[in-house]
Amino acid sequence: MMLPTKTFAVRLFEYGGPEKLVVDEYDLPPLGPHDLLVKNLAGSVSRWDIKYRSGLLARYQIPGRTPFPLPQQLGRETAGEVVAVGSGVIRFEPGDRVVGVTHPEDPGSVEVARGLGNLSQGVAVPGHQGMGSNAQYLVRDEHMWLHLPDGADIEQAGVSLWAFSTSHRIVRDRLGVRPGDDVLVIGASGGMGQATVQLAKLAGARVITTTRQEGKRDTLLELGADAAVVTTDADRARDEVRALTGGEGVDHAVDFTGSPESLRFARDILRLGGRIVLTSEQGDASLPFDAADFMRLELNLLGVRGSRMIDMITVLKLLGENRISTRIAARFPLARVGEAHELLEHSTDLVGRIAILPWT
Numbered sequence: 001m002m003l004p005t006k007t008f009a010v011r012l013f014e015y016g017g018p019e020k021l022v023v024d025e026y027d028l029p030p031l032g033p034h035d036l037l038v039k040n041l042a043g044s045v046s047r048w049d050i051k052y053r054s055g056l057l058a059r060y061q062i063p064g065r066t067p068f069p070l071p072q073q074l075g076r077e078t079a080g081e082v083v084a085v086g087s088g089v090i091r092f093e094p095g096d097r098v099v100g101v102t103h104p105e106d107p108g109s110v111e112v113a114r115g116l117g118n119l120s121q122g123v124a125v126p127g128h129q130g131m132g133s134n135a136q137y138l139v140r141d142e143h144m145w146l147h148l149p150d151g152a153d154i155e156q157a158g159v160s161l162w163a164f165s166t167s168h169r170i171v172r173d174r175l176g177v178r179p180g181d182d183v184l185v186i187g188a189s190g191g192m193g194q195a196t197v198q199l200a201k202l203a204g205a206r207v208i209t210t211t212r213q214e215g216k217r218d219t220l221l222e223l224g225a226d227a228a229v230v231t232t233d234a235d236r237a238r239d240e241v242r243a244l245t246g247g248e249g250v251d252h253a254v255d256f257t258g259s260p261e262s263l264r265f266a267r268d269i270l271r272l273g274g275r276i277v278l279t280s281e282q283g284d285a286s287l288p289f290d291a292a293d294f295m296r297l298e299l300n301l302l303g304v305r306g307s308r309m310i311d312m313i314t315v316l317k318l319l320g321e322n323r324i325s326t327r328i329a330a331r332f333p334l335a336r337v338g339e340a341h342e343l344l345e346h347s348t349d350l351v352g353r354i355a356i357l358p359w360t
């Protein structure tokens with residue numbers, strides 16, 4: 001069988017708006033002995049793609065990783081089918097359904113030995129240091145792929161691993177959520193929020209979500225939240241969360257907005273000794289905490305960066321058992337990735353992920 005040597009793909013050559021995304025046919029790298037050639041059937045557009053495209057990632061220079069290069073093929077997620085394998089590959093064969101590792105680990109790194117493979121140095125994250133999934137065909141080392149369980153839907157796999165594995169790390173590792181805990185998810189309508197709601201529920205927690213849009217309240221409840229609080233009136237929102245928790249406040253607050261107002265809200269409705277997880281930030285805005293808060297409230301402030309292999313494997317198992325799912329807000333063919341960026345960047349009523357289907 002003649003293997004493809006070129007692929008339709010979308011690449012970024014200079015930072016700017018969605019018009020900078022160039023659809024064309026590009027050469028595929030030759031298949032090395034440890035590579036898989038994969039037909040990419042489903043992927044996504046994420047907030048990181050928008051940040052990369054706009055040139056905002058420079059300030060995230062990650063220790064031990066190369067800078068974010070141009071040209072780049074964006075796209076952190078992919079699920080597809082193996083077309084061919086290199087001569088040294090033994091774990092995969094043509095026809096296997098696979099999903100791209102969203103947060104690769106260097107097995108020999110000291111971070112993996114410390115249980116922090118998500119912080120691995122010397123790895124090339126697809127869509128960041130390595131070529132991402134905005135293409136019909138992908139060639140990557142076998143360590144960049146995992147088998148997709150039989151029961152898992154390929155489109156779901158292409159939009160779930162990035163958000164769910166990071167959320168798994170937040171819920172199970174950083175927070176250690178236990179049955180009966182109260183978890184507040186701030187900015188719950190995006191992909192990360194949805195995933196965190198579902199995983200916190202699976203861990204036995206009561207989950208309270210927030211949104212700025214009254215129109216999203218019902219959708220958040222449909223997604224599995226026990227309560228949805230609209231935050232346009234901060235005092236009212238704080239009273240609502242207090243009432244929901246019998247005046248105690250929540251055990252954990254996960255912020256997906258990066259806004260100082262959200263963090264202040266989290267601090268004000270946190271139970272004594274509670275934990276706040278930061279996942280993002282907004283420019284140079286300073287944190288709304290002072291040193292006294294850490295002593296007065298025994299406040300725990302935790303950061304998160306990506307997920308470990310154990311998070312990804314657990315999420316794939318849950319996906320195969322249909323115990324988690326991602327709401328897909330819109331689907332775009334590869335040639336219209338720019339429109340998908342526009343939608344994610346500017347929509348105020350979007351709930352869920354945006355799928356990219358390269359063969360439609």
Ligand SMILES: NC(=O)c1ccc[n+]([C@@H]2O[C@H](COP(=O)([O-])OP(=O)(O)OC[C@H]3O[C@@H](n4cnc5c(N)ncnc54)[C@H](OP(=O)(O)O)[C@@H]3O)[C@@H](O)[C@H]2O)c1
Nearest residue numbers: 047187189190191192211212256257259279280304305306
């Ligand atoms: N640290 C990590 O490892 C990691 C990994 C993945 C993602 N992230 C980050 O996690 C965040 C969430 O990801 P996502 O894909 O779920 O993003 P998203 O789709 O933008 O969802 C975030 C939600 O937060 C709310 N929001 C946005 N800006 C806000 C503001 N200024 N004030 C209050 N609410 C605001 C919006 O909900 P409403 O309109 O309903 O209010 C929005 O839907 C992103 O910043 C992403 O970059 C971090």
